[in-house]
Amino acid sequence: MHVEQRRTRTTNTWHGTREEAAELVEAIQRNCACTYDKSGVRRTLCAAHHMLVDDQRALDGLVFAKRILSSLRLEEWLNAPPSLS
Numbered sequence: 001m002h003v004e005q006r007r008t009r010t011t012n013t014w015h016g017t018r019e020e021a022a023e024l025v026e027a028i029q030r031n032c033a034c035t036y037d038k039s040g041v042r043r044t045l046c047a048a049h050h051m052l053v054d055d056q057r058a059l060d061g062l063v064f065a066k067r068i069l070s071s072l073r074l075e076e077w078l079n080a081p082p083s084l085s
């Protein structure tokens, strides 16, 4: 997708915390595959950045998954058999 074609503003809203947003931005920066021209202007938008600006459902899913993950880990430890040591 060429960035020049995207003139509309995104209506996505982040429903997580500021810390979660910072973690997401860091993860997207690590996995960014956008392409740039010689002058540094972005020419194509990678999947991660596309999600950030154009996929509200994915953003909401990330917040949900991150939050439920800690609950699931806790539940897993609560149901673990007693240690043999």
Ligand SMILES: [Zn+2]
Pocket (backbone or CB within 6 Å): 031, 032, 033, 034, 045, 046, 047, 048, 049
């Ligand atoms: Zn990117």
